[in-house]
Amino acid sequence: MIARQPLLTVRNLCKYFPIKSKGFFKKTVAMVHAVDDVSFDLLPGETLGLVGESGCGKTTLSRSILRAIKPTSGRAVLHVDGQTYELASMPSRSIKPLRRKMQMIFQDPFSSLNPRMTVGDIVGEPLKIHGLANAGQRKDIVADMLKKVGMNPDQMNRYPHAFSGGQRQRIGIARALVMHPAFVVADEAVSALDVSVQAQVLNLLKDLQGELNLTYIFVAHNLSVIRHICDRAAVMYAGRIVELAPTEEIFNNPKHPYTKGLISAAPSADPDVKLDFKMTGEVADPARLPAGCAFHPRCYACTDACRHHRPELTQLGDTERYVACHLFSGIL
Helix, strand or coil: CCCCCCCEEEEEEEEEEEEECCCCCCCEEEEEEEEEEEEEEECCCCEEEEECCCCCCHHHHHHHHHCCCCCCEEEEEEEECCEEEECCCCCHHHCHHHHHCEEEECCCCCCCCCCCCCHHHHHHHHHHHCCCCCHHHHHHHHHHHHHHCCCCHHHCCCCHHHCCHHHHHHHHHHHHHCCCCCEEEEECCCCCCCHHHHHHHHHHHHHHHHHHCCEEEEEECCHHHHHHHCCEEEEEECCEEEEEEEHHHHHHCCCCHHHHHHHHHCCCCCCCCCCCCCCCCCCCCCCCCCCCCCCHHHCCCCCHHHHHCCCCCEECCCCCCEECCCCCCCCC
16 A cells, blocks of 8 residues: 555455354354454554544454454565565464564553563563573563663562552563564553553653664554554544544544544643534444444435445545545545
8 A cells, every 4th residue: 555665564354253142053143343354554663553432443453463363354464574474364373483573562551461470570481482592691681671661670570569550561561572573563552551651651662663673553542642653543443444644644634524523522722622523323333334334324424325335445646645435435
């Protein structure tokens, strides 16, 4: 979708979860379309934000790319070190060596850390699993990584319960970055933290990106976080990307009605600012998606074409903007 050589290429990626009937036979009676025909490119060194309401498929998409869960169909291709890896179709036994190239920062900094392991063991565990260093080398590498994330190496022998939420998240970041991965998925990495701590962690991630040459997929529902850290933003609704563009273009000139609704609903410090568009209705049920555009029951610009034909993600001219809306598809 973009001329530059991407680090990650995702094409027509889908993840469906079956709904089983009750009883002995447990037949599949419906499918939850958690991720439905998603395509995008991730460029080296950039931060791509995935944003949308809860249940839109952001986390499922990121975990499907990392093969934490196996996609139903589609492709996720990693281009790194002159090699190409088909992540979506690769056998599970072949995924382990690639974990060095792709890591995840989890949402909850407490439950994602083993309470029975010390900080040194937690951060050094990936090195041990992949056989990258002996015990002495691991200690030095862990100490250096803890310094990079703003922690004191002398705290290496303490346990997670002894730290604040922000410090625990820094430990999680150190664990994700200790093997210098090609790209990192940050899944709501600051949503569980206090607002003042959120800014510190976001700035840390930006600094580490420049220092370690990292590439991020940043999952969030907070628009201000996306605007602060992301180069491009992909707006998701009902398992699909409905708008993809550079972040400032998304905020300054949103195209899709859903994007306009999200931005309009974000609180403003100016009391005189009025909502441009207030979304009504409920989020589409991914197990019972409406015909046509999934957003049409809530859309102010809905037409017959929206009710019967699903819009595809279409590039607008020669720009880096893509929109899945009949207002821009030429059907209307």
